[in-house]
Amino acid sequence: MSLAKLPKPEELSKVSLQPPAKGWMENPAEFKPGTWCYSAAPKNLKTLGLSNPREWKPSDADWKLPENWREIILQGMKERLERFRSFRLFMDICVRCGACADKCHFYIGSGDPKNMPVLRAELLRSVYRRYFTRSGRLLGKMAGARDLTVDVLKEWFYYFYQCTECRRCSIFCPYGIDQAEITMMGRELLNLVGCNINWVLEPAANCFRTGNHLGIQPHGMKDMLDFIAQDVEDRVGVHIEVPLNRKGAEILFVTPSADFFADPGTYTCMGYLMLFKEIGLDYTFSTYASEGGNFGLFTSHEMIKRLNAKIYAEAKRLGVKWILGGECGHMWRVLHQYMDTLNGPADFLEEPVSPITGTKFENAKSTRMVHITEFTADLIWNNKLKLAPRRNDHLRVTFHDSCNPSRAMGLLEEPRYVIRKACNHFYEMPEETIREKTFCCGGGAGLGTDENLEMRLRGGLPRAMAVKHVKEKHGVNRLACICAIDRATLPPLMEYWVPGVEVTGVHELVGNALVMKGEKKRETDLRGEPQPAKEESKNV
Amino acid sequence: MNLGVSFAAVILVIVIALGGVAGIGAYSLFGIIIPYAAFIVFLVGVTYRIVVWAKSPVPFRIPTTCGQQKSLPWIKSDPLESPHNTPGVIGRMVLEVLFFRSLFRNSKVELREGKPIYGGAKWLWLAGLAFHWSFLIIVLRHLRFFFDPVPAGINLLAALDGLFEIGVPTLFLTDALFLISVTYLFLRRLAIPCLRYISLPADYFPLLLILAIGLSGFLMRHVYKVDLYKVKELALGWVRFQPQIPEGIGWIFYLHLFLVSVLLAYFPMSKLVHMGGVFLSPTRNLANDNRMRRHVNPWNYPVKVHTYEEYEDEFRDKMKAAGIPVEKE
Numbered sequence: 001m002s003l004a005k006l007p008k009p010e011e012l013s014k015v016s017l018q019p020p021a022k023g024w025m026e027n028p029a030e031f032k033p034g035t036w037c038y039s040a041a042p043k044n045l046k047t048l049g050l051s052n053p054r055e056w057k058p059s060d061a062d063w064k065l066p067e068n069w070r071e072i073i074l075q076g077m078k079e080r081l082e083r084f085r086s087f088r089l090f091m092d093i094c095v096r097c098g099a100c101a102d103k104c105h106f107y108i109g110s111g112d113p114k115n116m117p118v119l120r121a122e123l124l125r126s127v128y129r130r131y132f133t134r135s136g137r138l139l140g141k142m143a144g145a146r147d148l149t150v151d152v153l154k155e156w157f158y159y160f161y162q163c164t165e166c167r168r169c170s171i172f173c174p175y176g177i178d179q180a181e182i183t184m185m186g187r188e189l190l191n192l193v194g195c196n197i198n199w200v201l202e203p204a205a206n207c208f209r210t211g212n213h214l215g216i217q218p219h220g221m222k223d224m225l226d227f228i229a230q231d232v233e234d235r236v237g238v239h240i241e242v243p244l245n246r247k248g249a250e251i252l253f254v255t256p257s258a259d260f261f262a263d264p265g266t267y268t269c270m271g272y273l274m275l276f277k278e279i280g281l282d283y284t285f286s287t288y289a290s291e292g293g294n295f296g297l298f299t300s301h302e303m304i305k306r307l308n309a310k311i312y313a314e315a316k317r318l319g320v321k322w323i324l325g326g327e328c329g330h331m332w333r334v335l336h337q338y339m340d341t342l343n344g345p346a347d348f349l350e351e352p353v354s355p356i357t358g359t360k361f362e363n364a365k366s367t368r369m370v371h372i373t374e375f376t377a378d379l380i381w382n383n384k385l386k387l388a389p390r391r392n393d394h395l396r397v398t399f400h401d402s403c404n405p406s407r408a409m410g411l412l413e414e415p416r417y418v419i420r421k422a423c424n425h426f427y428e429m430p431e432e433t434i435r436e437k438t439f440c441c442g443g444g445a446g447l448g449t450d451e452n453l454e455m456r457l458r459g460g461l462p463r464a465m466a467v468k469h470v471k472e473k474h475g476v477n478r479l480a481c482i483c484a485i486d487r488a489t490l491p492p493l494m495e496y497w498v499p500g501v502e503v504t505g506v507h508e509l510v511g512n513a514l515v516m517k518g519e520k521k522r523e524t525d526l527r528g529e530p531q532p533a534k535e536e537s538k539n540v
Numbered sequence: 541m542n543l544g545v546s547f548a549a550v551i552l553v554i555v556i557a558l559g560g561v562a563g564i565g566a567y568s569l570f571g572i573i574i575p576y577a578a579f580i581v582f583l584v585g586v587t588y589r590i591v592v593w594a595k596s597p598v599p600f601r602i603p604t605t606c607g608q609q610k611s612l613p614w615i616k617s618d619p620l621e622s623p624h625n626t627p628g629v630i631g632r633m634v635l636e637v638l639f640f641r642s643l644f645r646n647s648k649v650e651l652r653e654g655k656p657i658y659g660g661a662k663w664l665w666l667a668g669l670a671f672h673w674s675f676l677i678i679v680l681r682h683l684r685f686f687f688d689p690v691p692a693g694i695n696l697l698a699a700l701d702g703l704f705e706i707g708v709p710t711l712f713l714t715d716a717l718f719l720i721s722v723t724y725l726f727l728r729r730l731a732i733p734c735l736r737y738i739s740l741p742a743d744y745f746p747l748l749l750i751l752a753i754g755l756s757g758f759l760m761r762h763v764y765k766v767d768l769y770k771v772k773e774l775a776l777g778w779v780r781f782q783p784q785i786p787e788g789i790g791w792i793f794y795l796h797l798f799l800v801s802v803l804l805a806y807f808p809m810s811k812l813v814h815m816g817g818v819f820l821s822p823t824r825n826l827a828n829d830n831r832m833r834r835h836v837n838p839w840n841y842p843v844k845v846h847t848y849e850e851y852e853d854e855f856r857d858k859m860k861a862a863g864i865p866v867e868k869e
Contacts, residue, residue, distance in 0.1 A: 013654025
């Protein structure tokens with residue numbers, strides 16, 4: 001689906017938050033084009049050894065489920081209720097106060113009541129009551145319980161792949177019920193009977209085999225990085241060698257593969273390369289661990305572990321001291337909250353210390369992986385970088401907090417500090433839409449595919465409108481973020497809702513501003529667009 | 541329909557109590573056996589629920605962070621919204637349990653010409669806080685029936701609660717707050733369309749039941765007055781395990797008592813267990829120190845991975861051709 005085929009923004013933004021007359025249990029999911037993702041190709045399921053590989057479409061009447069699909073799901077639920085306190089508790093304690101209801105970007109943008117986090121959770125909770133609680137077994141619908149039918153399963157598929165696991169609802173819930181956790185369980189269950197989407201499983205299968213989501217093979221990755229280094233040389237005049245799989249390097253650098261694959265991520269990658277060159281960092285990329293992102297997070301806890309394992313394994317093989325991670329959102333949820341638990345302890349690494357400033361990253365002393373904005377903020381604070389922010393004066397920047405760094409890490413100030421030092425014109429979006437209250441891009445958790453474009457644009461509406469606000473108020477023309485999925489999904493979102501605003505990684509801004517030893521006279525920014533001359537700049 | 545069912549259920553409870561006491565005079569049943577049974581169901585049920593939760597493992601440390609993490613020393617971290625140690629977590633939980641911190645964040649979205657506008661929505665927080673606090677104080681006040689002599693703290697609480705000395709007997713402030721807030725919470729459920737859409741009988745029933753408890757208590761204190769000395773005699777009998785029914789306590793007392801008994805028995809199997817659950821919520825009661833301290837998953841198991849050796853075996857020639865170092869030449 002392309003932007004041209006969609007209704008006009010004025011049409012799409014006409015959303016009614018009024019629920020329908022019919023009760024929600026009587027309204028099965030309707031698979032409207034533009035609001036769901038294609039099913040996973042059998043080859044990807046086979047690569048990963050997942051259940052029930054077959055050709056099917058979510059819009060088909062027959063989903064070709066295994067004969068005993070209901071038993072599989074119920075057994076799967078039982079196991080997960082026993083393994084996850086979060087799951088059991090979140091099934092039990094919701095009081096349906098409705099505080100979460102209008103906090104979901106998909107609800108705000110679609111008005112579909114099943115996108116209220118509380119109701120999305122009830123889709124699963126109603127089945128939990130029916131099969132796992134006495135009152136549900138006895139009282140049935142009176143207790144909010146219902147049978148697990150094919151229609152219910154389809155509804156799960158529709159709505160659990162209409163949640164980006166952004167956790168915004170969770171900060172408003174008086175009990176901290178986290179829809180991301182419920183969606184993760186729902187998707188795990190769906191995976192048990194082979195109901196999954198290709199936009200998640202193809203990257204996961206690629207990542208398993210080639211080390212990255214995009215299926216880039218080692219020589220291809222070298223070409224891409226060399227190409228990016230060549231762009232740096234053309235625009236900045238500094239030659240950079242990109243180290244790959246180099247044993248004995250001090251630091252392993254892992255970033256989402258999208259950063260060296262497509263614009264505007266590649267500009268962010270230019271920023272990384274320039275920064276590392278300028279400070280003389282002893283580091284290496286890896287082709288085997290060439291993906292920071294982890295689409296296991298959108299599949300199952302087991303898949304998180306299977307894909308994440310390569311990062312520590314590669315750090316061990318190369319003999320590095322610690323790991324540095326690039327700009328990515330869900331990647332950092334996995335690295336911060338899951339990696340050490342799943343694949344640690346990282347006792348073969350050292351506690352991270354910046355070789356340039358000597359700063360010990362105490363907050364990463366167990367996992368031994370540092371976020372690039374923590375690393376760069378420390379460099380700037382210690383005056384190790386020469387920055388000329390006026391080189392970004394043609395940009396009026398706002399910052400989109402990515403869901404996971406804000407709500408699963410609390411990484412709020414580091415990127416802001418870096419942006420403020422690299423740019424003169426920085427403006428915050430309204431308070432209700434940033435930091436821990438940030439809105440999703442609408443395409444996270446594996447939903448950033450084109451057949452789902454209408455739903456992405458709907459889900460991205462709250463974010464887009466906040467950008468529109470600062471565009472109108474402050475003339476903002478650049479939306480900065482620290483997430484590769486954002487860099488892929490925000491550009492069409494901006495094109496549709498807020499034309500004239502481009503998307504950038506934070507390290508692209510750093511690259512623009514970085515004064516490098518031996519650089520030529522910088523006439524353009526990293527995108528090859530004219531850079532403001534010295535006299536034009538003025539501070540605000 | 542969900543509302544109708546709940547309403548009918550509460551009416552049925554009231555009819556049973558009135559029929560049982562005023563009708564057939566089953567005082568021992570409604571004054572001793574049912575209250576004891578209900579209390580036991582409550583204790584055993586709630587304990588069971590909490591034990592099941594507490595015994596479920598917490599495989600991952602998944603706090604939702606609502607503030608700046610602790611990272612570089614010169615960046616001010618938020619010890620309560622993103623706590624990195626136990627005192628911080630305790631602080632966060634205190635704010636959550638006693639002051640409903642998360643609910644205080646509540647906002648309301650309206651779409652105006654396609655633009656979401658975020659307005660304040662503190663009423664839910666205020667009513668929730670008023671309801672829970674006044675409920676707690678009312679329960680504590682009731683302890684005066686169970687102690688002889690009454691502990692000074694409880695007398696003080698009652699004195700403060702009746703500070704304004706409106707009417708005879710004094711109107712307790714918490715009684716008024718309680719009735720107003722429960723009514724608000726009930727009407728809110730009916731009036732807000734999306735809330736009505738998600739509401740189950742299990743949402744209306746406890747509200748109506750609690751409202752009936754409050755009203756019957758209010759009527760007993762201010763309209764159909766009963767002899768409180770006799771009520772205390774009965775309560776002390778329960779506590780001393782020598783329960784006896786004193787003569788002449790009015791029917792309204794038994795109605796009130798039966799409603800409370802139903803609430804106690806219903807509690808463990810309902811959403812009301814959120815009272816215990818909130819303490820165990822992994823997104824709130826864990827520190828955001830994930831990269832500082834390793835969290836152990838008790839059921840972490842080995843998984844099938846694609847090893848570097850397998851990877852190099854597939855791509856060795858291409859790697860060598862591209863000048864990428866390999867393990868085996």
